[in-house]
Amino acid sequence: MGTHQCCGVHGTEETAKWVWDNHFAAVAGDAIAFETIPPVNPDGEALGIADLVLHQYFLSLFGLPIGELWDLKALSEQCKKSGKYSFLLTSVPLNVPGGIGSPPNALALF
Structure with missing residues (x-):
């Protein structure tokens, strides 16, 4: 850094x-x-x-x-564990007018 x-x-x-x-x-x-x-x-x-x-x-x-x-490592581990490598990925940033960054609030639906 x-x-x-x-x-x-x-x-x-x-x-x-x-x-x-x-x-x-x-x-x-x-x-x-x-x-x-x-x-x-x-x-x-x-x-x-x-x-x-x-x-x-x-x-x-x-x-x-x-x-x-x-955290793509955790996602890849879940893919391996479930044997599923296709999923819906959604990510909704915070709704802050004029905002320039946000936690991703990401969710992978298998």
């Missing part, structure tokens, strides 16, 4: 286009951020937090929710 670095999905316009072309309704991950921090330009230079590509595309342009810090 002190290094301000974390793993995540490679934040490029190509990644954003792939997510759009594959009709994702939302994205989520179990890392502190969905995309790699710090973002890097094609030359490998580290950029600032304001240069996150996927956050800008997903939230502002696509209206696509981003889930972070999800």
